[in-house]
Amino acid sequence: MLLIIIAFFLGIISISYHQEVFTLFIFVGLLTMLIINKEKRFVISLLLSFLTGFVIFMVSNDFVGTMNIPEELKVILNRFFLVFIIIGIVLNHLFFNKKVSWYNEKPDWKNPIILPFHKVNTFWFWLIGMVVNVIIYLYFIIQKDIEYIHVFDKLKLSHHSN
Missing domain, CATH: 1.20.5 (Single alpha-helices involved in coiled-coils or other helix-helix interfaces)
Structure with missing residues (x-):
């Protein structure tokens, strides 16, 4: 499990720094773990869906960054593109028939x-x-x-x- 978590964080770092080849290695490694490790399949696929959404988020922001539009609109689009990460996670939950929890219930203060x-x-x-x-x-x-x-x-x- 530690290897999976390390790969996930290395994936975030490599995507953030636009290291395409290293990011590809991370994705291949996580896909290999997804096939091999049946008991951690949901967690690995969840991390892969997050990373995929993060790649789409970064590519979208890079594309908008090249456009000649007001800076305020770029910020709004940047925040809107976070939906790509959420969509990936929700789709992963739907694929595995897991309940999507939005954590919007009142806390049990005595718990x-x-x-x-x-x-x-x-x-x-x-x-x-x-x-x-x-x-x-x-x-x-x-x-x-x-x-x-x-x-x-x-x-x-x-x-x-x-």
Whole structure:
């Protein structure tokens, strides 16, 4: 399974850096694993469908990048082309008769999340995650606010001196 995951991440990297030959080797390797490994067939095909959708996404964005259209439209199309990745994953689920879950249900806050070393309720896991994120990003937010205040003060001073 580790080899499959490594191949998947190498596929993402090679597609991102437009390494067509290496990407082809990754696809051939994953297709070979798909044929050989019957018990992991769904997971391997899911990763292949993601990579295929990602290739279509990248090619579409490269094509739009060459067009002479406004930058705003390029950004909108870039975001829209993410649907190619989703379509690949949905088609894979339909092929294997698996239920597609959109994870849009309310969480069960009492349900425990079981980690290797302990378990914690979903609510406390969420709360701890939120606090950690606030602590980590607070420094950057405050730093940007201080830079903004300094720039604003310089603008006010230059405006008053004129």
